[in-house]
Amino acid sequence: MKNERLLLLTLALVQFAHIMDFMILMPLGPQLMRLFRVNPQQFSLLVSSYTITAGIFGFAGAFVIDRFDRKYALMAMFGCFALGTLACAFAPNYPILLITRSLTGASGGMLGAIILAIVADVIPLERRASAMGIVTSGFSAASVFGVPFGLFLATKAGWNAPFLFLGVASLGVAGCIWAFIPLVNRHLHADQPRQRPLEIITNVTSNPNQLRALLFMMLLMLGNFTVIPFISPYLVANVGFPEDKLTYVYLIGGALTIFASPLMGKLADRFGHFKSFRFFMLLYLIPILAITNMPVIPMALVLTVTALFFVFGSGRMIPAMTMISATVTPETRGSFMSLNSSVQQLSVGAASLIGGFIIAKGPSGELLNYSYVGILAVVTSLAAIVVSRGLIAKS
Numbered sequence: 001m002k003n004e005r006l007l008l009l010t011l012a013l014v015q016f017a018h019i020m021d022f023m024i025l026m027p028l029g030p031q032l033m034r035l036f037r038v039n040p041q042q043f044s045l046l047v048s049s050y051t052i053t054a055g056i057f058g059f060a061g062a063f064v065i066d067r068f069d070r071k072y073a074l075m076a077m078f079g080c081f082a083l084g085t086l087a088c089a090f091a092p093n094y095p096i097l098l099i100t101r102s103l104t105g106a107s108g109g110m111l112g113a114i115i116l117a118i119v120a121d122v123i124p125l126e127r128r129a130s131a132m133g134i135v136t137s138g139f140s141a142a143s144v145f146g147v148p149f150g151l152f153l154a155t156k157a158g159w160n161a162p163f164l165f166l167g168v169a170s171l172g173v174a175g176c177i178w179a180f181i182p183l184v185n186r187h188l189h190a191d192q193p194r195q196r197p198l199e200i201i202t203n204v205t206s207n208p209n210q211l212r213a214l215l216f217m218m219l220l221m222l223g224n225f226t227v228i229p230f231i232s233p234y235l236v237a238n239v240g241f242p243e244d245k246l247t248y249v250y251l252i253g254g255a256l257t258i259f260a261s262p263l264m265g266k267l268a269d270r271f272g273h274f275k276s277f278r279f280f281m282l283l284y285l286i287p288i289l290a291i292t293n294m295p296v297i298p299m300a301l302v303l304t305v306t307a308l309f310f311v312f313g314s315g316r317m318i319p320a321m322t323m324i325s326a327t328v329t330p331e332t333r334g335s336f337m338s339l340n341s342s343v344q345q346l347s348v349g350a351a352s353l354i355g356g357f358i359i360a361k362g363p364s365g366e367l368l369n370y371s372y373v374g375i376l377a378v379v380t381s382l383a384a385i386v387v388s389r390g391l392i393a394k395s
Contacts, residue, residue: 003180008134009134015112015115016142016146017081020147020162021108023147023250024147024150024163025046027249028151029232036093036097038094043229043356046101048352049105050108051105051345051346051349052346055109055346056346057107057109059339061110065117069184070121077108078174081104081108084103084104084107085166085167085170086167087103088104088163119135122184125326129319129322133263133266134265137257149162151247155244204336212391213328216324216388217344218347219383220347222350222354223377223380223381224348225348225351226352226377226380229356230367230373231249237367238294239294239297248303249302249306252307253303253310256310256311257310264319273323274323280315280316285382286312287308288309288378289374290305291309292374293371327391358372
């Protein structure tokens with residue numbers, strides 16, 4: 001299509017804003033736990049509150065999302081997301097921040113579903129992993145530029161400065177959506193009646209392929225977000241990594257992923273989505289085990305391990321999301337991707353809570369039982385490989 005690259009880059013910008021808003025909270029963990037005097041369980045609830053409401057509203061959105069042009073749906077949800085992010089910036093205490101994070105998640109959770117639906121509607125399957133690689137680079141850019149810059153702002157102006165910046169910057173992203181995203185409404189002209197909510201649920205629950213795709217997504221998130229929220233607190237408390245150097249973890253890992261993501265998307269299109277997913281997933285297990293069992297080691301070695309965690313994690317998600325997007329036809333893709341986003345967000349929230357309940361604080365402030373979290377992540381990741389074998393492409 002005309003201006004395809006501008007469309008993908010705009011979606012990457014939306015992804016950048018959404019992911020930065022979600023990710024910035026995790027490296028702020030040591031600061032928030034100290035300022036608000038919260039324990040690991042309370043912090044994990046703060047992280048998961050965003051994803052739990054995202055999952056709930058993503059589920060509700062599945063019943064209406066296919067009734068609207070994708071562009072207008074994206075504009076509406078992104079506007080609500082920007083307002084929620086600004087509200088987080090003015091939260092005076094832990095309970096209010098918990099509420100504003102939950103409200104932001106309500107709209108933020110829908111963004112991922114709409115982005116994937118647009119990509120799947122516009123880009124043919126044979127080139128879709130490459131397109132996913134470009135859109136996924138927004139995740140990497142959030143790690144390279146967003147999170148380090150957000151941490152810099154938090155250091156200089158307080159923990160809420162990154163949310164204020166992101167809320168204001170979202171105005172520019174909204175302008176790009178209006179200018180570069182075309183009307184995406186082919187699904188509105190399909191020669192079949194509009195499905196009712198019960199029919200949408202029935203069609204998914206009676207379709208083994210789509211159920212397998214949802215289970216696949218759940219396992220991917222459990223194998224990821226049991227570990228991620230506690231990387232920064234663990235590095236500071238157990239490994240002795242300087243808190244003011246946490247920026248480098250995200251800067252280096254994200255920078256490498258920016259360059260690697262488009263390449264990994266092309267490789268997935270060339271060598272097959274399942275083979276690429278399995279290859280990168282197996283590689284991903286190495287940094288998972290290394291991070292969750294990490295002793296006091298030199299900073300350079302820490303940054304090497306965390307960089308591999310970012311790169312291999314992105315490498316597995318690009319073909320995985322391509323496989324999931326292909327399990328449904330365009331007419332119901334928005335509804336299914338919204339349900340998939342709901343499962344994704346609820347799984348992230350559950351994973352964060354599970355990690356928070358497994359991990360305990362030691363007498364000297366160190367985090368205990370992180371190695372058990374790593375074992376759980378490995379088991380669920382291996383299960384994801386098994387489940388992915390049965391996915392069937394429909395479009």
